[in-house]
Amino acid sequence: MSLRVSDLIDFLNTLAPVNISEKRDVNGLQIGSVNDNVRGILLAVDPSLSAFKEAGKRGFNLVITHHPLFYEALTKVDLDTLKGKIIAFAIEKGINLLSWHTPLDKVPFGVSEALARKLGWQTEGFVVEEDEGIGWGRVVKFENYVNLESLAKEIKARLKSWVMIVGDPQEEVNAVALCGGSGGFLKDYLKETEINTLLTSDIRYHQAKDSSQEGFNFIIIDHGVAEASLLEVLREKLEAYFQEKNTSLPVEIYLEESPYKII
Secondary structure, three states: OOOEHHHHHHHHHHHOOHHHOOOOOOOEEEEOOOOOEOOOEEEEOOOOHHHHHHHHHHOOOEEEEOOOOOOOOOOOOOOOOHHHHHHHHHHHHOOEEEEOOHHHHHOOOOHHHHHHHHOOOOEEEEEEEEEOOEEEEEEEEEEEEEEHHHHHHHHHHHHOOOEEEEOOOOOEEEEEEEEEEEOHHHHHHHOOOOOOEEEEEOOOHHHHHHHHHHOOEEEEEOHHHHHHHHHHHHHHHHHHHHHHOOOOOOEEEOOOOOOOOOO
8 A cells, every 4th residue: 555645644643733733833744745655754853955865865755854944934945045955956856845843742752752761761741731641841750869960971871962961960859851852941830840950952041041040950952862762753653554554664764963063
């Protein structure tokens, strides 16, 4: 049985419905045709030119990314820009692009849960639950206290990527919240709880400065590395879906290095 791009859209919408997305978020088809038969799927965090080239090299005609290529309506396609080059390459090679963003942040198995699983942690629910089974971040409680520095080093080893901390490295904690992607907004919710440590990415200077004086800790990791954990979960779910449909399609994960180089 062959599957079309539209079948994958329906599947993703079943996993993480578009109607739970944040305002102004973009999900679904970004480049291509819903009527194309799918030959192979490349999963990536970002719709980068290198991801499309990898798909082309493998003979795949569908790239599914977490981050959208377009957040706003296009007024032109300038082939001298990076985005224009991506569009031109995708069209030339017949590669479709689906993006599925904040719905996959907010479902129970989503980005934050996938990150926790990558770290070997068991979670105890959302930091903020918007509706039944829908929310932001995950809560993790440890059996024993561990100091912030040791915890950060453990995270660094398991993710094989850089880690920064905000707070006293020797402070003992027995619980953390985590949010793959940019989760700094959860700090205000955590103030109402006994959890004073958040693992996330993209924390701004002033928020870090204020937090260090308020006794709130951040463990900061690379945005792309944090969200790449989702790709493993998504591949598992796609493979289970193919079994239900009595079909088989190659699904590969494309990982990119952090753009940050720690000197």
